Amino acid sequence: MTQRVAIIGAGPSGIAQLRAFDSAKKTGQDIPEIVCFEKQDDWGGQWNYNWRSGIDKYGEPVHSSMYRNLWSNGPKEALEFAEYTFDEHFGRPISSYPPRAVLWDYINGRAEKSDIKKYVRFATVVRWVDYNESTELFTVTTEDLKTGKTASSDFTHVVVGTGHFSFPNVPEFAGIGTFPGELMHAHDFRGAERFAGKDILLIGASYSAEDIGVQSFKMGARSVTYSYRTAPMGFDWPQGIEELPLIDRFEGSTAHFSNGVSRKFDAVILCTGYLHHYPFLPSGLALDSPNNVYPDTLYRGVASENNNKLYYLGAQDQWFTFNMFDAQAWYVRDLITGKASIPAAGDQRISIDAWLKRFNAIETAEDEVKFQADYIRDLIEQTDYPMFDLDEVTRTFMAWKNDKKKNIMTYRDKVYPSVMTGTMAATHHTPWLSELDDSLERYMAPVPSESVEDLAATEKAKSK
Amino acid sequence: MTQRVAIIGAGPSGIAQLRAFDSAKKTGQDIPEIVCFEKQDDWGGQWNYNWRSGIDKYGEPVHSSMYRNLWSNGPKEALEFAEYTFDEHFGRPISSYPPRAVLWDYINGRAEKSDIKKYVRFATVVRWVDYNESTELFTVTTEDLKTGKTASSDFTHVVVGTGHFSFPNVPEFAGIGTFPGELMHAHDFRGAERFAGKDILLIGASYSAEDIGVQSFKMGARSVTYSYRTAPMGFDWPQGIEELPLIDRFEGSTAHFSNGVSRKFDAVILCTGYLHHYPFLPSGLALDSPNNVYPDTLYRGVASENNNKLYYLGAQDQWFTFNMFDAQAWYVRDLITGKASIPAAGDQRISIDAWLKRFNAIETAEDEVKFQADYIRDLIEQTDYPMFDLDEVTRTFMAWKNDKKKNIMTYRDKVYPSVMTGTMAATHHTPWLSELDDSLERYMAPVPSESVEDLAATEKAKSK
Numbered sequence: 032m033t034q035r036v037a038i039i040g041a042g043p044s045g046i047a048q049l050r051a052f053d054s055a056k057k058t059g060q061d062i063p064e065i066v067c068f069e070k071q072d073d074w075g076g077q078w079n080y081n082w083r084s085g086i087d088k089y090g091e092p093v094h095s096s097m098y099r100n101l102w103s104n105g106p107k108e109a110l111e112f113a114e115y116t117f118d119e120h121f122g123r124p125i126s127s128y129p130p131r132a133v134l135w136d137y138i139n140g141r142a143e144k145s146d147i148k149k150y151v152r153f154a155t156v157v158r159w160v161d162y163n164e165s166t167e168l169f170t171v172t173t174e175d176l177k178t179g180k181t182a183s184s185d186f187t188h189v190v191v192g193t194g195h196f197s198f199p200n201v202p203e204f205a206g207i208g209t210f211p212g213e214l215m216h217a218h219d220f221r222g223a224e225r226f227a228g229k230d231i232l233l234i235g236a237s238y239s240a241e242d243i244g245v246q247s248f249k250m251g252a253r254s255v256t257y258s259y260r261t262a263p264m265g266f267d268w269p270q271g272i273e274e275l276p277l278i279d280r281f282e283g284s285t286a287h288f289s290n291g292v293s294r295k296f297d298a299v300i301l302c303t304g305y306l307h308h309y310p311f312l313p314s315g316l317a318l319d320s321p322n323n324v325y326p327d328t329l330y331r332g333v334a335s336e337n338n339n340k341l342y343y344l345g346a347q348d349q350w351f352t353f354n355m356f357d358a359q360a361w362y363v364r365d366l367i368t369g370k371a372s373i374p375a376a377g378d379q380r381i382s383i384d385a386w387l388k389r390f391n392a393i394e395t396a397e398d399e400v401k402f403q404a405d406y407i408r409d410l411i412e413q414t415d416y417p418m419f420d421l422d423e424v425t426r427t428f429m430a431w432k433n434d435k436k437k438n439i440m441t442y443r444d445k446v447y448p449s450v451m452t453g454t455m456a457a458t459h460h461t462p463w464l465s466e467l468d469d470s471l472e473r474y475m476a477p478v479p480s481e482s483v484e485d486l487a488a489t490e491k492a493k494s495k
Numbered sequence: 496m497t498q499r500v501a502i503i504g505a506g507p508s509g510i511a512q513l514r515a516f517d518s519a520k521k522t523g524q525d526i527p528e529i530v531c532f533e534k535q536d537d538w539g540g541q542w543n544y545n546w547r548s549g550i551d552k553y554g555e556p557v558h559s560s561m562y563r564n565l566w567s568n569g570p571k572e573a574l575e576f577a578e579y580t581f582d583e584h585f586g587r588p589i590s591s592y593p594p595r596a597v598l599w600d601y602i603n604g605r606a607e608k609s610d611i612k613k614y615v616r617f618a619t620v621v622r623w624v625d626y627n628e629s630t631e632l633f634t635v636t637t638e639d640l641k642t643g644k645t646a647s648s649d650f651t652h653v654v655v656g657t658g659h660f661s662f663p664n665v666p667e668f669a670g671i672g673t674f675p676g677e678l679m680h681a682h683d684f685r686g687a688e689r690f691a692g693k694d695i696l697l698i699g700a701s702y703s704a705e706d707i708g709v710q711s712f713k714m715g716a717r718s719v720t721y722s723y724r725t726a727p728m729g730f731d732w733p734q735g736i737e738e739l740p741l742i743d744r745f746e747g748s749t750a751h752f753s754n755g756v757s758r759k760f761d762a763v764i765l766c767t768g769y770l771h772h773y774p775f776l777p778s779g780l781a782l783d784s785p786n787n788v789y790p791d792t793l794y795r796g797v798a799s800e801n802n803n804k805l806y807y808l809g810a811q812d813q814w815f816t817f818n819m820f821d822a823q824a825w826y827v828r829d830l831i832t833g834k835a836s837i838p839a840a841g842d843q844r845i846s847i848d849a850w851l852k853r854f855n856a857i858e859t860a861e862d863e864v865k866f867q868a869d870y871i872r873d874l875i876e877q878t879d880y881p882m883f884d885l886d887e888v889t890r891t892f893m894a895w896k897n898d899k900k901k902n903i904m905t906y907r908d909k910v911y912p913s914v915m916t917g918t919m920a921a922t923h924h925t926p927w928l929s930e931l932d933d934s935l936e937r938y939m940a941p942v943p944s945e946s947v948e949d950l951a952a953t954e955k956a957k958s959k
Binding site: 082086180201311 | 544546547548549550551552554555556557563620622623636638642643644645662663665666667671672673674675676677678679680682683685686688689761770772774775777778781783
């Protein structure tokens with residue numbers, strides 16, 4: 032059988048894979064037949080905001096955990112595509128922490144520039160993937176969600192780009208079943224407007240908790256309480272935000288914390304992470320891993336050790352995002368087309384073990400960023416993806432962490448230079464804390480007249 | 496291959512199927528090998544309350560649409576099992592509209608009385624069902640949600656008992672994507688306590704809307720507004736509840752209705768129904784139907800016309816519930832064991848068309864109840880399930896509708912005699928409108944001392 036590649040998902044990872052093949056095609060190479068299955072009506076994955084929560088209009092789990100007024104929580108300079116820069120897309124410098132719509136526009140711009148939409152079957156969900164040992168083919172069974180028609184087709188390779196921030200991890204807490212207030216997982220959070228004047232509790236101490244809490248504070252929550260399991264985030268929080276240890280139990284609307292403190296809340300948001308969950312894959316092929324920067328059983332972080340024709344993109348916990356997915360996609364492309372090759376099983380294991388050894392020795396956030404930078408460097412060295420200054424990105428990450436530490440409420444007003452083009456980001460016309468409109472139009476508009484007043488309001492807000 | 500039957504789901508329908516086989520076994524008949532797959536940790540289906548919404552702890556869509564303080568919205572006398580009465584279970588008369596926990600206890604009591612739990616594989620989801628034309632077997636692929644292990648096994652027959660009130664139908668409304676208040680489908684509604692003092696909007700005019708609205712009013716909502724598409728429910732609502740026509744658009748927290756009225760809301764609940772959704776079945780086998788009392792393509796409402804070894808239980812819109820599932824399950828059992836037989840394809844179609852003709856002539860609610868009573872009678876006549884007075888149940892339904900019409904806030908205080916035993920239901924110790932504790936313990940307790948005061952409070956509340 033000639034090569035046929037199924038790509039599951041058309042988010043940043045799936046698009047990276049499509050673009051990787053497109054890039055090879057433009058240099059005159061033969062590429063396999065490609066079909067990308069995307070269960071949403073449009074591409075962009077997480078960046079494709081959906082007001083629905085829980086189950087989507089087709090009866091499928093809502094993919095995206097996106098919310099209104101989400102602005103990038105890391106500098107865009109750390110995620111820039113090496114082969115499609117922000118300068119190229121926007122034509123002028125923009126700020127370092129753009130809102131969702133702006134990042135979606137950037138992803139979409141790269142994708143639209145290539146002739147890759149023709150490969151994507153939208154509103155088509157993958158129901159089941161079977162591998163036949165004798166034919167060495169994958170049978171991919173899909174459903175066209177608009178018609179309900181199911182169909183099966185054989186593929187030589189499968190690339191899983193469905194991400195791992197879509198299926199919430201929802202632990203049990205004593206008494207939570209009768210908590211009378213609003214109760215949701217971060218996955219179902221769509222906006223904080225209604226928490227104005229409310230006391231809200233966020234269970235968790237990672238990025239979801241941090242950002243949803245800060246977002247709620249920005250939108251006027253009366254108080255924001257975080258509950259951590261192992262360690263507090265430890266930012267210099269403004270008055271009205273506080274960290275407490277783990278919940279012991281709920282009684283009505285009161286949460287009792289393990290340190291004896293009790294408080295009443297109007298709303299609880301479980302920021303308790305996500306599951307690696309691949310309901311379309313049999314065990315053995317489905318990645319089974321906690322969320323970390325080096326999931327076991329993936330050679331070079333992408334090729335399933337159990338089946339070298341099955342690949343995962345973006346399965347890692349992520350400091351680097353878009354450009355890491357690119358590095359992975361370019362490498363997977365070369366594995367499929369034979370420009371690169373996978374060693375024998377024993378050597379795959381030796382490679383994985385070597386990375387795991389280093390992974391297990393990680394002690395600090397900086398170690399982890401450097402680990403991921405080295406991982407990406409190793410991938411890019413195998414392919415024709417443009418190498419970029421990964422050490423400089425690491426320094427950008429460290430500057431970002433430092434800026435956050437200095438002021439968690441204003442770090443998004445900082446700017447950094449592009450690692451790809453050297454262009455310095457522009458200071459945005461309105462400070463993040465006073466900008467309540469996250470639209471592309473408002474973001475790209477010239478300095479709005481109310482910005483000066485906004486600035487004054489922000490200065491007031493951030494004085495603690 | 497000897498007969499092997501896969502039952503998908505252990506809710507009221509799946510339990511009915513297990514009980515049907517168990518009943519035959521107790522009369523000395525040989526029964527097939529049976530495996531029942533249930534994705535939840537316990538049986539009871541909709542009656543198994545889960546505080547989670549959206550996605551459950553295993554990463555699967557939450558099955559149950561159940562909420563705290565749900566009391567039966569129809570008289571229990573209309574759903575009583577003909578072969579396991581309320582008298583047998585509770586040993587004394589109880590009221591006609593018990594809360595969830597009491598009905599779960601009743602379902603569970605019948606199930607526990609039989610030795611059927613051994614057939615159920617809990618926390619096991621069916622991923623995919625394939626029918627092989629040459630072997631004439633179904634391959635059922637499942638995942639053990641606790642271990643993540645997938646497995647496939649062949650079956651001669653498949654019974655689908657997954658219900659059709661689990662996958663929400665969520666239409667789009669202009670501007671809803673930026674509605675700032677709480678926004679959910681009825682499927683994700685878990686309790687109305689937090690709507691005290693709030694203005695809430697329910698979109699829909701069927702049972703979910705009716706009951707969630709009334710429930711919210713009971714729990715202290717400041718106002719309850721219903722939005723209907725075709726016709727209002729038309730009850731004599733108390734002050735604070737009102738029906739308006741369809742939403743034209745949302746602007747911020749304001750809903751604009753098609754009659755020009757505009758109102759601000761704190762919360763919106765989409766009571767817009769559910770989808771027949773069988774993500775584990777290929778098209779052709781998956782039932783594709785709107786929610787009505789006679790879905791096309793099912794012979795005698797259970798056997799798939801496309802594959803006579805595939806059966807659906809409870810696929811109808813439901814006036815009758817538990818006892819209808821029993822009638823269906825007993826008949827399906829007899830089809831499988833050969834005590835009953837399915838006619839040739841042409842005759843199946845003639846039968847379905849005859850029922851559809853009568854279905855299409857239905858004009859009133861009473862017509863529809865009688866239609867469903869006749870449908871059940873036809874099934875029971877084929878089997879050894881105890882016949883019961885279906886005309887009397889129809890009269891009970893009509894009395895119920897009349898009581899609701901008289902007073903939508905107090906109809907649950909009415910009582911009816913059992914069709915099975917003649918036992919008159921007991922007036923409950925506390926009027927529904929003042930009973931805020933829906934536990935089995937409180938329900939079964941002797942008259943609580945505060946009931947007299949409650950009664951006075953209720954009398955006051957219901958005076959409009």
